[in-house]
Amino acid sequence: MDLYQSIRSLKDYPEEGITFRDINPLLKDPKAFQEALDQMVAKVKDIDFDHIVGVEARGFILGAAMAHELKCGFVPVRKPGKLVAEVIQKSYSLEYGQDSLEIQKDALDPGDKVLIVDDLIATGGTSKASKDLVEALGAQVVAFCYLIELKDLDGRKRVEPTPVYSVLQY
Ligand SMILES: O=P(O)(O)OC[C@H]1O[C@H](OP(=O)(O)OP(=O)(O)O)[C@H](O)[C@@H]1O
Numbered sequence: 001m002d003l004y005q006s007i008r009s010l011k012d013y014p015e016e017g018i019t020f021r022d023i024n025p026l027l028k029d030p031k032a033f034q035e036a037l038d039q040m041v042a043k044v045k046d047i048d049f050d051h052i053v054g055v056e057a058r059g060f061i062l063g064a065a066m067a068h069e070l071k072c073g074f075v076p077v078r079k080p081g082k083l084v085a086e087v088i089q090k091s092y093s094l095e096y097g098q099d100s101l102e103i104q105k106d107a108l109d110p111g112d113k114v115l116i117v118d119d120l121i122a123t124g125g126t127s128k129a130s131k132d133l134v135e136a137l138g139a140q141v142v143a144f145c146y147l148i149e150l151k152d153l154d155g156r157k158r159v160e161p162t163p164v165y166s167v168l169q170y
């Protein structure tokens with residue numbers, strides 16, 4: 001099955017020079033969604049981790065589905081003001097703009113091993129901020145897993161030497 005057929009590419013969105021990779025057609029198609037999950041799971045199934053950390057919003061969809069499949073816990077990293085209880089925050093820049101991410105202080109324990117999941121890695125800003133949040137809690141990021149990697153932006157360099165796995169590359 002060619003998963004590239006299930007990704008819609010929008011030129012000059014949300015601004016000129018950016019080609020937006022829309023995963024909604026893939027999510028809508030149960031066969032493509034299952035195949036994407038199977039391929040992501042296959043890449044990480046031999047790695048030892050305790051939890052999947054998923055990044056709001058699209059990382060929740062794939063991260064939670066993978067956690068269900070792999071029978072591990074799911075921990076959300078969210079945009080500011082969404083989490084209750086005590087949080088820590090990290091600012092970051094992305095392909096189009098600037099944002100912050102938060103994690104609950106009690107979401108992970110020191111020594112926990114974490115797989116970070118998102119739909120896409122572009123500049124790696126989101127991934128680096130998520131890794132910093134996990135590490136600030138004393139946990140360890142053992143790998144990152146994405147459906148899509150935008151190779152030209154070389155986001156994996158931002159999180160070196162942690163391994164990065166992706167299913168589709170542009
Ligand atoms: O590698 P980067 O340059 O940091 O970009 C990748 C991030 O950008 C997108 O999320 P976005 O912030 O647009 O949020 P959304 O999932 O809520 O749409 C995507 O889902 C990744 O999280």
Ligand SMILES: Nc1ncnc2[nH]cnc12
Pocket residue numbers: 018019020021022094095096120122123150
């Ligand atoms: N080109 C892109 N397409 C979809 N999501 C993105 N997040 C950052 N860059 C993106």
